[in-house]
């Protein structure tokens with residue numbers, strides 16, 4: 029028998045549920061780690077949002093959701109806290125300012141936001157507005173993003189970094205934008221782009237600001253490791269880089285080469301990777317000035333990571349550095365590269381997307397119901413077969429065990445072995461025709477009742493009790509599926525596509541012990557439509573690991589159960605898709621007002637069914653008309669009553685105008 033020390037799961041959280049506090053919930057879900065300083069647990073067991081961080085002001089997320097529902101904004105809701113977006117910008121700039129002072133850096137920092145991270149109009153507008161005081165700019169990776177950046181970025185000093193594949197029209201647009209009084213930098217990412225830039229400049233008699241993206245040899249780790257290194261998709265190899273400089277010189281455009289760019293990939297987990305890249309890029313920068321380019325900017329790309337699980341480790345859902353560590357390393361390393369060569373230090377540019385946009389949006393969804401295993405003990409029939417009586421005796425024996433029995437772990441194991449054996453017997457008897465279907469059902473119910481009796485017992489045991497592994501795993505076997513009113517593919521696609529972890533937790537009842545284990549299934553009919561990996565801040569699998577089940581509360585009939593998905597503001601909503609035709613959710617922009625009250629700046633209604641149908645080229649009116657004709661025919665045949673036909677058409681018409689999510693019961697859960 030293997031003995032292991034249980035930690036982490038519900039068995040270990042507290043010796044008994046009466047002693048559960050909101051602080052226990054904060055620790056269990058790690059909110060005091062990844063949520064700091066924006067999210068915490070309040071005394072009422074609700075998630076509290078401090079949109080301005082330590083600068084004061086807070087609101088109760090549960091009350092907010094209720095009030096939004098009162099405005100007919102049903103769940104799921106995406107709540108965007110624009111104050112958080114602004115606070116993240118401030119933190120980024122403050123970190124670079126501190127580093128610049130600390131290392132006596134003779135240059136400055138001027139960042140841009142990569143639009144691909146969240147192209148939503150209100151989000152980009154808010155960033156441009158909040159970033160004005162730092163001349164914060166934008167980065168575009170396609171023509172459509174360039175259009176957004178050009179029209180929204182009206183600060184002549186802010187940088188507009190133009191990345192991605194570029195055809196002549198893209199290039200000419202950037203050149204003309206410089207004439208317009210903007211500051212676009214065309215970053216050469218592919219060797220053949222330089223020829224197009226040269227010919228477009230001749231054609232227009234004007235040149236753009238030019239940047240070069242270097243393909244570094246630095247090896248990265250983690251998910252995006254392949255976006256650097258010699259085989260990366262973007263960036264010039266050193267021979268290509270030299271050839272490009274030569275081509276620019278011959279075309280008389282070397283004067284316009286101002287920026288060196290590199291990008292190590294998103295979510296850099298390990299700061300050592302960044303340091304190597306910075307050193308390599310710093311040396312290339314120095315060499316470019318030696319080749320006669322005026323330069324002036326070094327763009328360190330994106331990659332600044334988020335500590336999704338609060339573990340501070342170099343694992344996929346975390347980082348082993350802070351924002352300040354990051355800024356310090358950028359500033360110090362580049363200074364170290366330039367100073368010995370007497371090269372003026374560049375203005376430092378970063379393209380941090382994830383680090384700016386992750387925190388500000390919270391997705392709140394409701395649970396429609398939960399599938400749980402039956403735990404009740406069925407009444408005994410007369411003349412019950414021996415197999416069933418054996419199971420009943422096992423259950424009764426379990427219930428009779430004393431809490432202070434010194435041999436308790438062994439006795440639980442023994443009882444569980446018995447229960448499993450009797451259940452096997454019951455199945456064999458059923459296969460041979462000796463047990464009826466209702467009798468087999470009783471056998472299964474009794475087995476689950478034994479399992480629950482053991483799980484309940486485990487909860488009362490001291491947390492340091494050594495337990496057989498099989499017994500430890502029992503609560504997980506009892507885990508339920510919580511049916512979530514959302515589409516994973518629409519609202520958190522990275523959980524499906526790349527196993528990304530986001531903090532997920534109930535936003536209320538946090539003063540109450542979450543006595544169940546569960547995972548979530550979404551509304552799509554896709555078996556991948558689920559959340560079944562969770563951050564594990566206090567886990568037994570070690571820091572930075574994921575767990576397959578989340579501690580949740582038992583549903584109460586008629587009461588809503590609301591879950592929040594946090595840190596999903598970057599990439600998720602814009603990469604989400606229409607799988608099963610679930611469209612965008614309702615979204616609101618919240619600002620904290622002077623009085624401590626919040627203000628709703630924008631309401632963006634979720635897609636209606638009519639809108640998602642149109643996105644697939646269907647004409648909703650035509651669909652209705654076809655069904656009207658079909659119901660006329662059915663009325664004619666006498667198979668459909670006129671009143672029923674009217675009811676059917678009314679349902680269809682109403683559905684077209686509604687969002688694609690479930691609305692019945694206004695978020696109340698079904699009984700277990």
Ligand SMILES: *Cc1c(COP(=O)(O)O)cnc(C)c1O
Nearest residue numbers: 142294295330331379380381382
């Ligand atoms: C995606 C991307 C970014 C943003 O990366 P984050 O990790 O979100 O900061 C920045 N620059 C380039 C070139 C990118 O492709």
